[in-house]
Amino acid sequence: MTETEARVLATLVPGSQLTIDQIARNAEISVRSAETGARSLAKKGFAVGNTGLHRNAWTLTSAGARYVASRRGRTVLDVPRS
Numbered sequence: 608m609t610e611t612e613a614r615v616l617a618t619l620v621p622g623s624q625l626t627i628d629q630i631a632r633n634a635e636i637s638v639r640s641a642e643t644g645a646r647s648l649a650k651k652g653f654a655v656g657n658t659g660l661h662r663n664a665w666t667l668t669s670a671g672a673r674y675v676a677s678r679r680g681r682t683v684l685d686v687p688r689s
Contacts, residue, residue, distance in 0.1 A: 608683050612651075614636055619666060625664060652671070
């Protein structure tokens with residue numbers, strides 16, 4: 608998992624729906640990086656976009672929530688900020 612993917616994943620709390628702009632702001636990355644990270648996580652089955660009532664919102668899938676809750680996931684999400 609890349610640092611960008613980890614930062615995006617760390618912002619997607621289970622049950623939340625965030626836009627790319629919100630993800631970028633919360634993860635302290637560019638909008639372009641947030642888009643790339645979210646799409647990459649979607650390909651891995653960890654996130655899904657355009658859900659619910661919020662167009663362009665992203666959320667964790669059940670697989671993403673399980674990963675975040677796992678020991679490995681918690682280790683990966685301990686991303687240092689520069």
